Amino acid sequence: MAAERLVVIGGDAAGMSAASQARRLKGPDELSITAFERGHFTSYSACGIPYWVSGDVTERDDLIARTPEEHRARDIDLRTRTEVTEIDVAGRRVRALDRESGERYWTGFDKLVIATGARPVRPDLPGMDAAGVHGVQTLDDGQALLDSLDRTEGRRAVVVGAGYIGVEMAEAMLKRGFEVTVLNRGEQPMATLDPDMGRMVHDAMDGLGITTVNGAAVTAIRTGDDGRVTGVVTDGASYPADIVVLGIGVEPETALAREAGLPLGPHGGLLTDLAMRVQGHENIWAGGDCVEVLDLVAGHTRHIALGTHANKHGQVIGSNVGGGYGTFPGVVGTAVSKVCDLEIARTGLREKDARAVGLRYVTATIESTSRAGYYPDARPMTVKMIAEYRTGRLLGVQIVGREGAGKRVDVAAVALTARMTVEQMTALDLGYAPPFSPVWDPVLVAARKTVSVLRKAGTD
Amino acid sequence: MAAERLVVIGGDAAGMSAASQARRLKGPDELSITAFERGHFTSYSACGIPYWVSGDVTERDDLIARTPEEHRARDIDLRTRTEVTEIDVAGRRVRALDRESGERYWTGFDKLVIATGARPVRPDLPGMDAAGVHGVQTLDDGQALLDSLDRTEGRRAVVVGAGYIGVEMAEAMLKRGFEVTVLNRGEQPMATLDPDMGRMVHDAMDGLGITTVNGAAVTAIRTGDDGRVTGVVTDGASYPADIVVLGIGVEPETALAREAGLPLGPHGGLLTDLAMRVQGHENIWAGGDCVEVLDLVAGHTRHIALGTHANKHGQVIGSNVGGGYGTFPGVVGTAVSKVCDLEIARTGLREKDARAVGLRYVTATIESTSRAGYYPDARPMTVKMIAEYRTGRLLGVQIVGREGAGKRVDVAAVALTARMTVEQMTALDLGYAPPFSPVWDPVLVAARKTVSVLRKAGTD
Numbered sequence: 001m002a003a004e005r006l007v008v009i010g011g012d013a014a015g016m017s018a019a020s021q022a023r024r025l026k027g028p029d030e031l032s033i034t035a036f037e038r039g040h041f042t043s044y045s046a047c048g049i050p051y052w053v054s055g056d057v058t059e060r061d062d063l064i065a066r067t068p069e070e071h072r073a074r075d076i077d078l079r080t081r082t083e084v085t086e087i088d089v090a091g092r093r094v095r096a097l098d099r100e101s102g103e104r105y106w107t108g109f110d111k112l113v114i115a116t117g118a119r120p121v122r123p124d125l126p127g128m129d130a131a132g133v134h135g136v137q138t139l140d141d142g143q144a145l146l147d148s149l150d151r152t153e154g155r156r157a158v159v160v161g162a163g164y165i166g167v168e169m170a171e172a173m174l175k176r177g178f179e180v181t182v183l184n185r186g187e188q189p190m191a192t193l194d195p196d197m198g199r200m201v202h203d204a205m206d207g208l209g210i211t212t213v214n215g216a217a218v219t220a221i222r223t224g225d226d227g228r229v230t231g232v233v234t235d236g237a238s239y240p241a242d243i244v245v246l247g248i249g250v251e252p253e254t255a256l257a258r259e260a261g262l263p264l265g266p267h268g269g270l271l272t273d274l275a276m277r278v279q280g281h282e283n284i285w286a287g288g289d290c291v292e293v294l295d296l297v298a299g300h301t302r303h304i305a306l307g308t309h310a311n312k313h314g315q316v317i318g319s320n321v322g323g324g325y326g327t328f329p330g331v332v333g334t335a336v337s338k339v340c341d342l343e344i345a346r347t348g349l350r351e352k353d354a355r356a357v358g359l360r361y362v363t364a365t366i367e368s369t370s371r372a373g374y375y376p377d378a379r380p381m382t383v384k385m386i387a388e389y390r391t392g393r394l395l396g397v398q399i400v401g402r403e404g405a406g407k408r409v410d411v412a413a414v415a416l417t418a419r420m421t422v423e424q425m426t427a428l429d430l431g432y433a434p435p436f437s438p439v440w441d442p443v444l445v446a447a448r449k450t451v452s453v454l455r456k457a458g459t460d
Numbered sequence: 461m462a463a464e465r466l467v468v469i470g471g472d473a474a475g476m477s478a479a480s481q482a483r484r485l486k487g488p489d490e491l492s493i494t495a496f497e498r499g500h501f502t503s504y505s506a507c508g509i510p511y512w513v514s515g516d517v518t519e520r521d522d523l524i525a526r527t528p529e530e531h532r533a534r535d536i537d538l539r540t541r542t543e544v545t546e547i548d549v550a551g552r553r554v555r556a557l558d559r560e561s562g563e564r565y566w567t568g569f570d571k572l573v574i575a576t577g578a579r580p581v582r583p584d585l586p587g588m589d590a591a592g593v594h595g596v597q598t599l600d601d602g603q604a605l606l607d608s609l610d611r612t613e614g615r616r617a618v619v620v621g622a623g624y625i626g627v628e629m630a631e632a633m634l635k636r637g638f639e640v641t642v643l644n645r646g647e648q649p650m651a652t653l654d655p656d657m658g659r660m661v662h663d664a665m666d667g668l669g670i671t672t673v674n675g676a677a678v679t680a681i682r683t684g685d686d687g688r689v690t691g692v693v694t695d696g697a698s699y700p701a702d703i704v705v706l707g708i709g710v711e712p713e714t715a716l717a718r719e720a721g722l723p724l725g726p727h728g729g730l731l732t733d734l735a736m737r738v739q740g741h742e743n744i745w746a747g748g749d750c751v752e753v754l755d756l757v758a759g760h761t762r763h764i765a766l767g768t769h770a771n772k773h774g775q776v777i778g779s780n781v782g783g784g785y786g787t788f789p790g791v792v793g794t795a796v797s798k799v800c801d802l803e804i805a806r807t808g809l810r811e812k813d814a815r816a817v818g819l820r821y822v823t824a825t826i827e828s829t830s831r832a833g834y835y836p837d838a839r840p841m842t843v844k845m846i847a848e849y850r851t852g853r854l855l856g857v858q859i860v861g862r863e864g865a866g867k868r869v870d871v872a873a874v875a876l877t878a879r880m881t882v883e884q885m886t887a888l889d890l891g892y893a894p895p896f897s898p899v900w901d902p903v904l905v906a907a908r909k910t911v912s913v914l915r916k917a918g919t920d
Contacts, residue, residue, distance in 0.1 A: 418878030431796030
C-alpha cells in the first residue's frame, strides 16, 4: 500500500509542529510529508524578534528552533521559498509556485494542514513603503530593520501601535539608544487591558522615557528627497522620525482558504473543531495564527496570534494526523509582556468583553508587592480582578507591575479554566515564603477584595 | 445587653488576624476582645527570621506587621507576657499568668480562639542548652542568635536539620560569612521532596559551598570549659562548631488543649471543622500552627506550620466569630523556599505519600528553563510531576531550579485544587513571552511528558 500523503502549508510553529509530531507517530513508509514555506526560514520564534532587535538576543539563528535541513533530515520534504497559490479541496491537491525558479506545479494530498499564519496590518497610507519604515512580523523583517538601524544616523524612532508588539518594540528601540515616541490610536496603550490599567502602563512608559501619544491616528509617512522616512503625520500633529516601526497588529492570512471556500469566522480566521479540523472537512486541519480559537470565558471565537497556541495546535494536529488523539479545548486569553522592567499581564475578559457577551460583573483593584514587604527587592504591582455578579465566578485578571508581577497571571488562567469563583480562590494554597510572596499573595488579596465587593453588591 | 466576650490565646498571625477581623465586623459595644500572648511581640513574620539573621532584613521591627499598641488602639485588650495556663471548657474561662507580676487570674469567655502555635523540636541531648546553640522559632530566638553571632569569633556554623528552616538558615549563615555544615538525619535534604529531587538540592547546596551530611543523627553537643558550644557529635562523626542552629522542625503547641480534653489528631494538632471550630465545640475555634489541616489530595489531616495558612485561618475564624461567614476547605501542600539562588518548591503528594494512601501513580521528570532558551538569563529548572494511574489526575509537582522556578508551582497548586488531569493541564493557557517562559512553559512540558508516560502505562 502506498504511503498516505500529508501536505502542510506554512513552515513555522503550527505547521512544522504538526509535521514533526505526525512524523514521530508514523514513518515515511506510512506517511509522506511535504511542507511548503514561502520564506527562507522554518520553526522560528517570531515573538523573539523584538529581543533580537534590542540586542538582548545576538544571533538570528538563536530564534530558529529547527532549520529546514533539520526537518529534511527527519524525512519531511520541506520546500522553502515555495508558495502555495491555490487549494483544490475537491481535487485534493494544492498548487505551488517555486519563487526561485518560477515553476508552478500541483501536489496531491490525502490530508492537508493549513498553517498560513497572520499578516501585519499595514494601512494603505502615503509613504508607507518608504525606506526606514519597518514591520517586525518575520525574521526577514527583523533583519531589514537591523540593517536599517545600521544605516541610520538619526536617533528618533516612532513606533506606530501600542499593543504587545508596539510596547516591546518601544523597549527595543530604547535599548538601541533611540528617543522613542509611540503613536497609539486608542485611549490608552495596551488595548488588551481595561483603560484604567492601560493608564498605568502609559505612566510607567513615561517614567522609562518613552513618549506615548494616545488618540493618534497616523495619516501619512513623510519622506525626504532620498525617499527615506523623515516623519509621521497624524490627524493632529507630526512627529519627526529617522526610523518608523509598525506594530499595529496582525490579521489571519486566509486568502487561500477563502478562495478555496473554507469556513472563516467573524475575525477572518479559519474555523476548526476541537480536533483542529477545518469545520466540515474530515481531511483538512488548520492551526496557528490563521485560525480563530474558542474563548472559553466569552463563549465565542477570537483571533489571537501567539506562538504558544500555534505550538499547541501543531501538536494536536500532528497527533490526529499521525493516528493518535489530541484536542485543543480553547483559550482563556492569557498574555504577558514587558517594557523594560514593567510587566503587563492579562487573562480572561476585560470589562467591555464581559459587557459585550451579556455578563454583569464587579471589579476590584489592589496594590501589593512581589515579595514580603520587608524583603529586599519587593516590587510593586497592581492587580485588577473581574468576577461575575451573583455567581462570583472569576471572569478576568489584569496585572501591571515590576519584576515578579507578570507570571502571577497563570494562577488566574488556571482558575478561569476550572471556572472557579473568587470565593474559592481566596482559599488557594499558593506558594509562600518571604522571598517569593507576601503572606497573602497579590492574587489572593485581589480575590478577597473582589469577594468583599460582591458582598456589597448584594450577591452574597 | 452586655457585650459578648471573645478570648484569644496567642498573639501571632492566626490569633491576631482572628481578633482583627472580628473587630472589623463588631465594635466594642457588641464584642469585647481579650488576647493573651506569652511573649513580647504580636503579629510578626516568623518566616522572615532567617532573612533577618542573614542581614537581608535589617530591622527586627520590619518583621512586625502590627504591634501590641496598634492592636490596643483598635480596642483589643492585648496582654503580652501573659500566659494562659489552663482552659476550663465547661466553665467557659481561661486561667492566665502575668509573667511580669506573677499574678494568676481567671477570665471568662463566650467565644474562645486557640492559636497557641508550634514549638520547635528540641531533642533532649547532652549540651543542647549550651551557649551558642540556637533555635529560630520566635523573634526572641532570632535576637539571641544575632547577639551570639556578634560574640562569636569562630567562623564554623553547624545547622541541624535540612528542611525549610534548615536550608534557609544555611543560606543565612553563609551570608554572615560562616563556613556552613548542615547535618541531616534523612537520606537527602528537603524531606518534603522525593529523594531524587532532594538529591538535586544536595548537589546545588554543594555548589554553593554548603557541606551537607546526610544520615547524620546528632547524639550530643560538645562544649568547652566556658560552657560554650565547640562541636556537634553524630553517631558516626563529630563536627567542630562555633555556633549551632537548630532547624529540626516544629510540632503543634497543644499541651493546654490536651489538658482541656479538646480533640487532637494523629500529628498532635487540634482538629477543627471547615469553619475552624474545634470539633464538637460550638464556641471554640482554633487556627494556625496548633491545628491539623485537611490535605485535599491525600484525604487526611496533616500538620503544616506556615504563616500563609495561619493568616487564612485567622481570617476565617474572625469572620465567623464576628457574625460573618468563612470556611477553610484545606490545603494541597504547597511550599516554596530558596537557598541563595536555588529555588525549591512542591505541592501535592510525594511518591511515598501517594503509596501511603493507596494511590497508584506514574511520574515524569523534565528539564526546562525559566525563559525562552535564547533569552538572556534563562535559568534551568527540573520539574517532577506525579499523576494517578488510570485517571491521570494530577497528584503532585516538585520543582528545583534557579530564579523563576519556585512560583511556577502555583499553577500546579490550582490544578490540584480543581482536580485536573495532566491531559487537561497540557492545554492550559499560561502566559507566554520570551522573557517569561519558553513557548511551552516548564509545567506544560512536564504535563505532556506525564501524559506520555501514562499512555505507555496503558492507561490511555
